Amino acid sequence: MNKTRKILGVMLLLTGLILVSIPLYYEWQHGREVRALEEALSLISDYEQVEGTSFTTDELNAVLELEIPSIELKQKVLSETTEENLKLALTQLKENQHPGEGNFAIAGHRGYRGNRHFSRLPDVTIGDEVFLHTKEETFVYKVTDISIIEPTDVDVLDDRDGKHEITMITCTRSGKQRVAVRGELVETNGQKV
Missing domain, CATH: 1.20.5 (Single alpha-helices involved in coiled-coils or other helix-helix interfaces)
Incomplete structure (x- = not known):
């Protein structure tokens, strides 16, 4: 025994x-x-x-950088959403989108350790600044909406007339729903919009 x-x-x-x-x-x-x-x-x-x-x-030349100071996030954004790319970084959800035009959509895994990917995206608050850096320009957005949506609610990615926005999406902790954070463009390279 x-x-x-x-x-x-x-x-x-x-x-x-x-x-x-x-x-x-x-x-x-x-x-x-x-x-x-x-x-x-x-x-x-x-x-x-x-x-x-x-x-x-x-x-590599198309890689952007997303920065959200309030949650100490600074991550690369790859131009195409694939499973391989999502393992490495954040990704652009829509083809042929351009920062500062329409609704620029970014997806990322929630991550389970540290500050990887969008692990702290749910901690963002209304009014926080979001910076999207290209090689030549910086686009500044202010967070205007934070919501929990169903995975099928893809209309959150649609462009809205006259609006220049950013939408960032990740899973909820359970993985059954999505956290969607939207911000409006307020500044480009130091110039108010």
Whole structure:
């Protein structure tokens, strides 16, 4: 009986170590991929594809940066929403969208550790500033609406007549609904809109 308890104890201990190490491995892997992306962004040259990443130079040139000071968020925004891109960064939801025009939509995973992706997006409050940086310009938005929506409520992404907005979307903690944060464009490169 004592030997059986020891074997069971060792098996439970090993199982626990494996379960703890899996998320740590994924975190390490994610960190490697993000560092490769950041290195590629800093080394953009005339090469068709930057070594160590699956991104072409054109794709890297299209990367934006989203900054929300109130939640200490500063994340890259990739131009296409794919499962691979969502693992690395935030992504643009609509094709051929341009900052400062219509409703610029960004999606991101909620993240389960630290300040990755949109883990703290639900902490944003009405009136917070959101900065969307391109290589040449900075677009400043003020948060005007925060809502919990169903995954099927895609009309939140639609352009509204005469409005220049940003909409940021992530999952709720349960994953069953979405947090949608909308802001209106108030400034471009220091010029009030």
